[in-house]
Amino acid sequence: MPLRETIDRYLDTVQGASPARGFVPLQGRFLWVMLDVAERCNLECSHCAFVGWRNEMEANEIISEEMIGRIDREVLPYTSRATLSTFHEPLVAPSRLFMLLEACRRRQVSFVDMTTNGLLLTEKVARDLMVSGINLINFSVDGASEQTYQHVRVGGTFAQFKEKLELAVRIRREMGAREKVRFRFTCCMMRSNVHEAEDLVRLAIENEIDWVELRIAMKADNVPMATDELLCFCPERADEAFAKARALADRHGLRLDVPPSSEEIRASNRPRPRYTNCMYPWYNAVITAKGEIFSCCMWHGSDRLEEMRSQPFEKAWNGDAFRRLRREMETGTLSRKGCQDCAVHFNMADPRYWKTYEFIRGEDMLGGSGPA
């Protein structure tokens, strides 16, 4: 019998679904915590999987000082990595962001990062960030021209982005902080902007950016982005653009992450085992400004897993919902639609991979089996 099947059988039959299973003690520094300081944003990006959810929830919340105090005492002592933005924009509430950064510093969290659209940056915020203990700032930028940037980043302008980027780079240089605070570009690539991948790399090189991530945009069912924007519908275009970006980055020794080429995707098209491969519920907690808890940043919408408003984090972390999810992961019997449809289970050559954000309303956006 193949090893994987033997493991599955062992988990199903010997351990069964005992409630004690799935318990993960809060001990040591094992947690990766993702937090939002606010449920707000200054933009309404056309691809953003979270805009519709934000409106749907009428969210406008800012994390309370009390919640920050509780995260400080109940979560950060076990945290090795804290990411201070997840679904929304961290710079809409800078004073709360700095309270969290200070707590991370005092608790000696070893890696702290955040992702921002950068447009609300001020000179003071940039200076304070350089001495805050943050290790990595991801600037989201999805176009290297005014037209393309604004097509995706609705409500922002490329001119504003460049101004704020130059501000951040200047302050980092003046404060001699390049070794301490790394800058990365995070670029969501789709049909209408992938031709600017090389220009984004050039922009990074010109602005002392340390690292560029070209990632694929996924289609959520509640956003204006057209379905045929997905790169799975224009593989040759993506291959060509990524190859040019790679060549330029290599010439300048820039660290670049790109999605696999269509040939690599085809070559990796092997069936995956029933076993789910997802370990997030064992070490990842996404905590919203209201204290709601998700098991990862792929899972969102109003279907939260747990909450820490009415109970200590420790209780939530090992509450029924988390333990059930972990048991389900072990036995490959996922009951939550968010987890069933999630990209982590599928090979990129599998049409189901591209449907990962369908679960908010459960619509079949790509129709039938989707791209071949």
Ligand SMILES: C[S@@+](CC[C@H](N)C(=O)[O-])C[C@H]1O[C@@H](n2cnc3c(N)ncnc32)[C@H](O)[C@@H]1O
């Ligand atoms: C939700 S934003 C929150 C932080 C901040 N507002 C920003 O834009 O950087 C975090 C990252 O998720 C990315 N993102 C949003 N929707 C996405 C999608 N449908 N597919 C892939 N990445 C997405 C954004 O481009 C951004 O880099």
Ligand code: SF4
């Ligand atoms: S991607 Fe970021 S900036 Fe754009 S709408 Fe979403 S949270 Fe806001």
Ligand code: SF4
């Ligand atoms: S299966 Fe997907 S949605 Fe579920 S916990 Fe893992 S990464 Fe998150």
